[in-house]
Amino acid sequence: MPPALLNVEQSDLQTRELITELCRLFYHKGWASGTGGGISIRRDNQIYMAPSGVQKERLSIEDVFVLDLEGDVLQPAKNLSLKVSECKPLFMHAFHLRNAGAVLHSHSLNAMAVTWLYDTHFRISNHEMQKGIEGTGAFDTLEVPIIPNTPKEHQLSDAIEQAIRENPKTQAVLVRGHGVYVWGKDWVQAKTQAECYDYLFEAAVKLKQLGLDPLKLKGDQ
Numbered sequence: 239m240p241p242a243l244l245n246v247e248q249s250d251l252q253t254r255e256l257i258t259e260l261c262r263l264f265y266h267k268g269w270a271s272g273t274g275g276g277i278s279i280r281r282d283n284q285i286y287m288a289p290s291g292v293q294k295e296r297l298s299i300e301d302v303f304v305l306d307l308e309g310d311v312l313q314p315a316k317n318l319s320l321k322v323s324e325c326k327p328l329f330m331h332a333f334h335l336r337n338a339g340a341v342l343h344s345h346s347l348n349a350m351a352v353t354w355l356y357d358t359h360f361r362i363s364n365h366e367m368q369k370g371i372e373g374t375g376a377f378d379t380l381e382v383p384i385i386p387n388t389p390k391e392h393q394l395s396d397a398i399e400q401a402i403r404e405n406p407k408t409q410a411v412l413v414r415g416h417g418v419y420v421w422g423k424d425w426v427q428a429k430t431q432a433e434c435y436d437y438l439f440e441a442a443v444k445l446k447q448l449g450l451d452p453l454k455l456k457g458d459q
């Protein structure tokens with residue numbers, strides 16, 4: 239594992255390096271293809287955020303924006319042609335409403351596909367990987383709200399806020415035909431939960447292909 243991923247406590251430089259390292263990782267996972275996806279990390283009273291419209295696997299530390307807790311830019315990217323993430327208002331809801339330490343946005347094919355298999359909420363039960371989601375056991379029913387997509391990312395802001403408020407147990411929000419937003423108390427938990435959610439989304443898609451209902455599987459409890 240790269241050194242940047244080993245340190246939970248981050249200096250300014252380490253946080254920038256961590257953002258770029260995670261963006262490369264997400265690209266190779268298929269979560270940030272074609273300039274999509276992104277991540278933001280809170281450090282003390284500042285929020286570090288990857289820009290929009292860039293190849294995430296080629297991100298440099300000088301491309302990272304630094305914002306205050308209200309979302310105002312304190313330090314722009316060195317390249318002045320870059321824009322702060324289009325996801326900014328969506329990330330800020332998780333920071334403000336859930337006291338998140340990190341928020342990521344994935345364009346995972348699994349997350350996108352599963353939104354077409356459910357109506358208002360993704361639901362699954364009896365899967366061991368559910369234990370990777372805060373407050374959820376293997377035999378609980380895990381729910382993730384699904385909201386409709388919009389032409390522009392920032393236009394999702396009100397729907398994301400409503401979904402977070404109306405689903406106090408969720409650690410994520412799915413966007414139909416688009417992807418997922420996941421948060422955690424720090425980057426470690428956000429990354430861990432994103433990976434567990436992605437596993438569960440993929441499992442649900444494959445189980446439905448087999449004619450099985452991911453919510454009605456019977457465990458051995």
